[in-house]
Amino acid sequence: MNNSGSWSAKVGLLVAAGVLTAGCTLSHAASSPKTPASAGPTGAGPAASAPTAAPTTGTGSGEPGSTQASPAAPQPAATTAASNGSGSDPYATSQDLQAEAQDQATLDQALTALQNELSTSDAAFNGGENDVPTN
C-alpha cells in the first residue's frame, strides 16, 4: 500500500506536471493568434510558434489560415479543420453570415410577390360576377 501509494502519487504528480506544462504551452500558443491584426508584422513572438497547420500565417491582415494575397482583400478562412485547431479564426463565418443575412431581402421580395398574387386572386374570387344580368 505504502509503496504503491507512493508510486501512484509520484506518477500522478508527473502526469499532472506534464499536463500543466502542455496546457500552458498550448494555451499560450492558442491565444496568441487571436489578435492577428494587432500582432501584425511585429507580433512575431508567440504567434510565430503557434502549432497550427495553416501554411500562411503572419500577414497581419486578420485572417490566419487564409491565403489572401493582399491585406486589403481578406478572404473567408478555409473550411478544413486543419486550419482551425488553434481557434485562431474568430471571424471565420462573419462574412458568410453577412451574405446570408442579405438573402433575407431577396426573400422579403419573393414573399411579397407571392402575397400579391394571392391578394389578386382573392379580390377576383370574392368580387364575384355581379355585373351580368341573369334574370
Add this chain to the structure above:
Amino acid sequence: MNPKTALTRLGAVVVAGGLAVAFAGGAFAGPAFAADSPTSTVTPGTSNATQISNLRQKCETAITNRLASIATATGAVQGAAHLTSGDRSTLLTQIGNEKTGLSALGDKIAGDTDLQTLRADCKNIVAEYHWYIIGIPKVHLTIAADDAAAVVGTLQDLSTRLQDDIDRSQARGRNVTQAQADENALNAAISSGQNAAAPVPALVLPLAFDNWTAAQPVLQSARTDLGNARTDFSNARTDAKKVIADLRALIPTPVAVTPTAH
C-alpha cells in the same frame, strides 16, 4: 334554361352560401355570385325594344370588362418571372380560349333581337366562362405556386450555406446546438411549404371554366394551401435569422492578449 346552367347556378348558390359561413373572415370570403343578383328585372311599361337595348348594353359592358381583365392577366402571365414554361403555355392557351369565346359571345349578343335569346346569352357570360371567379384565381394561384417554388429554391440555398456555417463553427469547437436546432426548424418549414404549394398548378390548371361547382372547392383548397405555404416560408425566414444570430453569438470577441509567463 340549359340544365347544366341551372345546375351550375344552383350549386353556386349553395356553395356561395356555405362559403360565406365558412370563410367569412378568410381570404376567400366567397363570391357574390351572379345567380343571386336580380339585376335585370323588367320595369313594367318598358317596351321590348328598350328592354333589349338596356340589357344588351349591360351585357356588352360585362364582356368588355372581362376582355380588359383578360388582357391584364395575359400580361401578368407573360411577365411572371417564375412561371414554368409549361404552366405559362397552358395559361396563355386557356386565357386565349376565354378571350375568343367571350368575343364571339359579344358578337352574338350584339346581334340578338329576341329578349329571351339575349337573356340566355348574357347568362352564358358567367355560366360558360366564369372569368372572375375561376379564370383570375386560376391564373394568380398558378403564378403564386411557381413563385413559391422559387422561394423554396432560395431558402434551400440559404439553408445549405447556413449548415456549412454551422459545420465550420462546430469544427472550431463552438457549441452549435441551438444553431442546429434552428437550422432543423428552417428545413422543416421549407419542406412543409414546398409540400403545400407544389401540387397547386396541377390541381387548378385542369379546372373547366364552365363548372363552378367542381372548381370552387379546388380553388378554395389551393388558396388555403398557398396561404399555409407562405406562412411556412415566413417561418423559415425567421428560422434562418435565428441561425444567423446563433452563429454570430458564437463568434468570440477579439481580445488583445498580453503575454504571460508560465
